Amino acid sequence: MSSKRVLIIGGGIAGQAAAESIREHDQDASITMICGEPRLPYDRVRLSEILVDGSSADTLALRPAEWYEDQRVETITGAWVIAVDSDARTITLADGRELSYDALVLATGSVPLMPPIPGIDLPGVHAFRGPEDCEQIRVAASRPGVRAVVIGGGLLGLEAARGIVAQGAPVTVVHLVDRLMERQLDAAAAGLLVPKFAEMGVSVELERATDQIFSRPSGAVAGLNFADGESLDADLVVVSIGIRPELTLAREAGVELDRGIVVDDTMATSLPGIWALGECAQHDGIVHGLVAPIHDQARVLGETLTGAGAARYRGSTPSAKLKVAGIDLVSIGHAEGDSEVISSDTAAGVYRKLVVRDGRAAGAVLLGDIRGHEALLAEITAAAEVEDPLGRLAEAAVATPADLPDDAQICNCNGVCKGQLVSAVVEDGCNTPLEVMSRTRAGTGCGSCKPAVIEIVQSAGGGANEPAYLCACAKQTREQLAARIREDGLQSVSDVSGACGTGRECGACKPALAYLVSEVNDNRHREERHARFINDRVHANIQNDGTFSVVPRMYGGVTSPDELRRIADAAEKYNVRMVKVTGGQRIDLLGVDKEDLPAIWRDLGMPSGHAYAKAVRTVKTCVGRDFCRFGIGDSVKLGIDLEHAWEGLYTPAKVKGGVSGCPRNCAEATVKDIGVVAVEGGWQVRVGGAAGANVREADILTTVETRAEALRISTVFLQYYRENADYKERAYDFVPRIGLEEIRAVVEDETRAGELLERFRIAKAAAFDPWLERDEPYHERQFSDLDDVELVGPPAGGER
Amino acid sequence: MIRVCAVEDVPPGEGRNVSVGDLRLAVFRTDSGWYATEAGCPHMQGPLADGIVADASVICPLHERRFSLQTGAEINGSLCVKTYRAVVHRDDVYILADVPVLAGA
Ligand code: SRM
Ligand SMILES: Cc1cc2nc3c(=O)[nH]c(=O)nc-3n(C[C@H](O)[C@H](O)[C@H](O)COP(=O)(O)OP(=O)(O)OC[C@H]3O[C@@H](n4cnc5c(N)ncnc54)[C@H](O)[C@@H]3O)c2cc1C
Ligand code: SF4
Numbered sequence: 001m002s003s004k005r006v007l008i009i010g011g012g013i014a015g016q017a018a019a020e021s022i023r024e025h026d027q028d029a030s031i032t033m034i035c036g037e038p039r040l041p042y043d044r045v046r047l048s049e050i051l052v053d054g055s056s057a058d059t060l061a062l063r064p065a066e067w068y069e070d071q072r073v074e075t076i077t078g079a080w081v082i083a084v085d086s087d088a089r090t091i092t093l094a095d096g097r098e099l100s101y102d103a104l105v106l107a108t109g110s111v112p113l114m115p116p117i118p119g120i121d122l123p124g125v126h127a128f129r130g131p132e133d134c135e136q137i138r139v140a141a142s143r144p145g146v147r148a149v150v151i152g153g154g155l156l157g158l159e160a161a162r163g164i165v166a167q168g169a170p171v172t173v174v175h176l177v178d179r180l181m182e183r184q185l186d187a188a189a190a191g192l193l194v195p196k197f198a199e200m201g202v203s204v205e206l207e208r209a210t211d212q213i214f215s216r217p218s219g220a221v222a223g224l225n226f227a228d229g230e231s232l233d234a235d236l237v238v239v240s241i242g243i244r245p246e247l248t249l250a251r252e253a254g255v256e257l258d259r260g261i262v263v264d265d266t267m268a269t270s271l272p273g274i275w276a277l278g279e280c281a282q283h284d285g286i287v288h289g290l291v292a293p294i295h296d297q298a299r300v301l302g303e304t305l306t307g308a309g310a311a312r313y314r315g316s317t318p319s320a321k322l323k324v325a326g327i328d329l330v331s332i333g334h335a336e337g338d339s340e341v342i343s344s345d346t347a348a349g350v351y352r353k354l355v356v357r358d359g360r361a362a363g364a365v366l367l368g369d370i371r372g373h374e375a376l377l378a379e380i381t382a383a384a385e386v387e388d389p390l391g392r393l394a395e396a397a398v399a400t401p402a403d404l405p406d407d408a409q410i411c412n413c414n415g416v417c418k419g420q421l422v423s424a425v426v427e428d429g430c431n432t433p434l435e436v437m438s439r440t441r442a443g444t445g446c447g448s449c450k451p452a453v454i455e456i457v458q459s460a461g462g463g464a465n466e467p468a469y470l471c472a473c474a475k476q477t478r479e480q481l482a483a484r485i486r487e488d489g490l491q492s493v494s495d496v497s498g499a500c501g502t503g504r505e506c507g508a509c510k511p512a513l514a515y516l517v518s519e520v521n522d523n524r525h526r527e528e529r530h531a532r533f534i535n536d537r538v539h540a541n542i543q544n545d546g547t548f549s550v551v552p553r554m555y556g557g558v559t560s561p562d563e564l565r566r567i568a569d570a571a572e573k574y575n576v577r578m579v580k581v582t583g584g585q586r587i588d589l590l591g592v593d594k595e596d597l598p599a600i601w602r603d604l605g606m607p608s609g610h611a612y613a614k615a616v617r618t619v620k621t622c623v624g625r626d627f628c629r630f631g632i633g634d635s636v637k638l639g640i641d642l643e644h645a646w647e648g649l650y651t652p653a654k655v656k657g658g659v660s661g662c663p664r665n666c667a668e669a670t671v672k673d674i675g676v677v678a679v680e681g682g683w684q685v686r687v688g689g690a691a692g693a694n695v696r697e698a699d700i701l702t703t704v705e706t707r708a709e710a711l712r713i714s715t716v717f718l719q720y721y722r723e724n725a726d727y728k729e730r731a732y733d734f735v736p737r738i739g740l741e742e743i744r745a746v747v748e749d750e751t752r753a754g755e756l757l758e759r760f761r762i763a764k765a766a767a768f769d770p771w772l773e774r775d776e777p778y779h780e781r782q783f784s785d786l787d788d789v790e791l792v793g794p795p796a797g798g799e800r
Numbered sequence: 801m802i803r804v805c806a807v808e809d810v811p812p813g814e815g816r817n818v819s820v821g822d823l824r825l826a827v828f829r830t831d832s833g834w835y836a837t838e839a840g841c842p843h844m845q846g847p848l849a850d851g852i853v854a855d856a857s858v859i860c861p862l863h864e865r866r867f868s869l870q871t872g873a874e875i876n877g878s879l880c881v882k883t884y885r886a887v888v889h890r891d892d893v894y895i896l897a898d899v900p901v902l903a904g905a
């Protein structure tokens with residue numbers, strides 16, 4: 001068999017795709033990839049993540065480091081190829097090393113176009129192409145008061161603008177022509193886009209030709225001058241006006257060039273033994289600047305280079321999706337043609353257009369409603385005949401991914417078709433969308449195809465009828481485990497792991513298991529902290545820098561001068577970074593070191609507010625009858641009573657309460673898990689409200705006459721929820737799942753309500769204030785690391 | 801080989817941080833033995849020692865990425881955390897800190 005030496009120059013998406021395709025067809029070839037950048041191939045498409053949330057470049061890796069070992073792909077990173085001798089079949093690296101090849105793949109990509117105007121080299125002017133650019137833009141954009149300008153209103157310029165706005169800086173996009181994304185959009189869609197960007201803080205100025213970037217005396221950038229004499233102030237300028245294929249090496253090698261490296265249908269260049277693909281390659285007059293064509297090209301290149309087959313590349317249909325959160329936009333193929341059908345709802349910001357040329361599908365623009373884009377892409381790629389374009393456009397909007405043909409491409413970033421997803425389920429036995437995604441890599445690029453992937457996997461039978469497992473590794477449900485715990489008298493998470501194998505493999509379900517063990521044992525279980533999330537090991541909420549926040553309990557939102565004084569003193573003594581009044585009517589001390597937690601709790605002398613736990617959090621109140629001129633019920637008293645009655649109890653998900661003194665509802669009780677509102681003649685008890693990630697008005701469970709009765713009914717509901725909800729299932733999901741009628745039947749059934757209250761009482765009797773662990777920690781090092789242990793050398797007698 | 805703590809210094813199933821020279825390490829005590837990794841999660845420097853530990857993996861407390869404690873590779877992901885060998889002799893825990901054991905090794 002061959003043991004061909006293949007050299008790939010360029011470690012971008014194209015270089016990586018070529019390596020994978022070549023390896024697939026030839027197990028013996030020696031493959032070496034020379035990466036100009038100082039890192040392994042990464043997903044350039046997801047680069048804005050660095051800009052938006054400060055992720056590091058490592059998180060964008062296309063393959064983990066061990067993949068290269070497994071697949072025997074040698075990588076040389078941070079190395080530049082400076083010469084190719086196509087007769088001797090050798091290349092030369094900048095450090096002088098020479099390597100020989102049988103086949104050479106040019107995947108040198110492209111470089112950002114920078115206009116040759118004065119000031120383009122100033123500090124504060126950035127391109128938008130690599131991790132370094134994104135990191136610098138992020139740092140610059142997060143300085144207070146910064147004004148940013150993006151030159152270029154194309155796909156990438158708009159993505160950059162969105163990333164900068166996410167850092168809090170106002171952005172203006174200046175664009176040369178009279179509409180945004182003119183390569184992908186028609187004038188109507190481009191026009192609708194402008195107000196959508198304005199809403200997120202990005203203003204757009206069209207027909208602006210920048211002819212100078214001017215600076216302050218310090219040399220820092222200060223603004224732009226336009227050809228029409230106008231100007232704009234700016235401290236940060238990002239240039240995104242296009243790309244230029246990187247041809248330096250190809251020119252040196254002597255291959256035929258036009259705008260890019262000219263390749264034929266086999267992806268071969270004009271010189272024998274040299275191939276090219278990606279953004280540096282030109283096929284049939286076209287240089288693509290997107291990922292999907294790279295995968296099409298790599299499939300052909302892998303076959304023809306290894307001699308494994310006779311595939312031919314026939315071009316790709318360009319399809320672009322704007323990756324800007326909050327704006328759905330897909331453009332496929334040609335934006336204009338001899339016949340166009342449009343369905344548009346300008347008020348809703350929806351615009352859908354199908355472009356037809358010679359009776360065949362040739363392009364589409366979908367804005368605001370992108371349903372059916374996978375099906376349209378497949379038809380446009382196949383240049384399918386369309387008899388009734390308007391009907392087709394309407395049909396596409398209601399088609400689901402399940403209706404697509406097998407060769408419809410679902411994941412553009414990794415070039416995965418529907419058929420591959422289905423066969424991952426049917427043939428390879430993948431059970432869940434997650435398994436399918438890690439096998440096929442679909443959905444692991446920009447992520448925008450994930451909903452379609454999930455739908456297809458489910459319609460293929462994967463994960464469709466899968467019950468909600470508490471432990472997905474050992475496939476056990478909450479009900480099964482609860483029965484085992486009860487029957488076998490299991491007392492701890494380890495008992496359950498030992499008996500059922502639960503929680504051993506990945507550990508993700510351990511907190512759910514810990515809750516179940518405690519709940520079934522009425523809080524008289526054997527507590528094991530390793531099964532708890534860090535928040536519940538140290539009774540504080542972990543922050544992004546590893547410090548913690550401390551929220552003492554303030555029953556019903558009522559405090560006193562003495563408490564406030566202690567809080568103030570503690571905040572000063574422990575250098576608390578921020579003292580904040582929370583949305584839950586109490587005070588948060590943020591940025592406390594773990595080691596300081598016991599001491600600050602002691603100084604505060606207040607009980608834990610459980611702000612870090614799946615437990616009863618707050619019961620918000622309004623001032624109510626004692627002060628308010630409209631108050632008809634003593635909401636403060638009831639709120640404080642509820643909080644005392646429920647504090648210290650752990651729950652499947654957090655529980656928040658509210659009590660308002662009249663229907664004006666100043667305590668927002670109608671959007672709480674459990675809310676009580678004073679009404680004429682009594683108290684209305686509501687359950688299942690939400691005003692967080694979801695907003696849901698709480699259902700009225702019942703109306704009772706007295707405060708005591710309101711407390712009793714809400715407590716019956718709380719215990720019913722504690723016993724029957726899945727872990728992490730908030731009341732706002734639990735109530736509709738069980739149904740209000742069923743819940744009402746339980747609380748109104750004297751016997752069942754009595755039993756629930758009895759179990760509540762037993763569990764509550766075992767509850768204690770976790771902050772008392774300041775004096776009785778569960779382990780000597782509950783709050784500390786090993787920094788005080790003296791380091792010593794190896795033992796005599798060697799290791800065991 | 802450096803002694804970093806006694807066995808009882810780390811509660812079963814948990815991790816703790818320690819500094820060895822310039823290295824900040826997390827030391828884990830699991831059902832399948834002792835492990836050590838660099839302390840900061842490669843994603844955004846989350847404290848891995850505060851994570852949830854299973855037989856031979858740890859879940860970062862900040863964004864729930866999961867890493868093999870044996871190889872350091874992220875499970876269902878592409879990150880990798882440096883791992884170090886941890887050995888127990890009598891009641892003491894030692895780290896071989898001058899030789900990082902990389903993923904796949
Ligand atoms: C401190 C506080 C914000 C503030 O400064 O006001 C806050 C802070 C956090 N909230 Fe909240 N929430 C706070 C009131 C709220 C409220 C308002 C309220 O309680 O009346 C809501 C909407 C009501 C609700 O929950 O339905 C709220 C809805 C959320 C959600 C969305 C929950 C949902 O299912 O929709 C999360 C995310 C989650 O739980 O998964 C969340 C999660 C968080 C976490 C715990 C995120 C985390 O896991 O690290 C934040 C901790 C910050 C930190 O580092 O300490 N927080 N959060 C408030 C503390 C209240 C308190 O005294 O306990
Ligand atoms: C921010 C951003 C967002 C994007 N979003 C999308 C999107 O949503 N959808 C989409 O389809 N496309 C998107 N793209 C475009 C997509 O990323 C590119 O089409 C693709 O990455 C090009 O890959 P490539 O391998 O051809 O080129 P490149 O990624 O440029 O890789 C070429 C590599 O070769 C190296 N190299 C060059 N010359 C040499 C030499 N002589 N020696 C050694 N090494 C050399 C370079 O350093 C570079 O690392 C986006 C691009 C950016 C910048
Ligand atoms: S709900 Fe508003 S109006 Fe009614 S008692 Fe409370 S504060 Fe007063």
Ligand code: FES
Nearest residue numbers: 841844846860863
């Ligand atoms: S810091 Fe570890 S997962 Fe984000």
